[in-house]
Amino acid sequence: MSKVVKKMMIDDIRTAVGEHRDLLVLDASKVDAVSANKWRLLMHSKKISVLGVRNSVANAALREVGIDLADSLKGPSTIVWGAEDVVALAREIVDSLKDCKNLAVKGGTLSGTALSASDVEKLSKSPGRKEVLGQLVGLILSPGANLAGALLGAGGTLAGQVQSVAEKTE
Numbered sequence: 001m002s003k004v005v006k007k008m009m010i011d012d013i014r015t016a017v018g019e020h021r022d023l024l025v026l027d028a029s030k031v032d033a034v035s036a037n038k039w040r041l042l043m044h045s046k047k048i049s050v051l052g053v054r055n056s057v058a059n060a061a062l063r064e065v066g067i068d069l070a071d072s073l074k075g076p077s078t079i080v081w082g083a084e085d086v087v088a089l090a091r092e093i094v095d096s097l098k099d100c101k102n103l104a105v106k107g108g109t110l111s112g113t114a115l116s117a118s119d120v121e122k123l124s125k126s127p128g129r130k131e132v133l134g135q136l137v138g139l140i141l142s143p144g145a146n147l148a149g150a151l152l153g154a155g156g157t158l159a160g161q162v163q164s165v166a167e168k169t170e
Helices: 003-017 033-045 055-064 086-099 117-125 129-169
Strands: 023-027 048-053 077-082 104-110 113-115
Touching: 003 048, 003 055, 023 086, 033 048, 033 086, 048 055, 048 086, 055 077, 077 086, 086 104, 086 117, 104 117, 113 117
Parallel strands: none
Antiparallel strands: 023 077, 023 104, 048 077, 104 113
């Protein structure tokens, strides 16, 4: 491969990845063509980008943007990125492993930190951004909800007693 072609491929990978710093590396070499096409279409529908790469070219392109995947980029490699956050990406990939038996996770990166295949599995089981925000909002609102419940409970009891006294005096 000429240096010009290699430079063009590096630029294409760098452009495709863009600002994403959370990537996963898969081995899709043993997946048959029909299953691979179905899997790629499924990933596309979930806004997950899939790119089959040459390791040396991908490693050079990713190093230029500050991502080191040298440990994961061994053997046939496919890079995936996208979804709403890295946890959703990991969940989708781990879920697709059940349907596509020959697909394998090799590793990835989370904000510049290298991940192993087992780390990706653990990441898929952790709460995502929406879940964490929901838990945080619940924790922030719970004291106010408890106070409102206590006031309404006592106020309701008092209102019921006043009404029963008013009915007796009539």
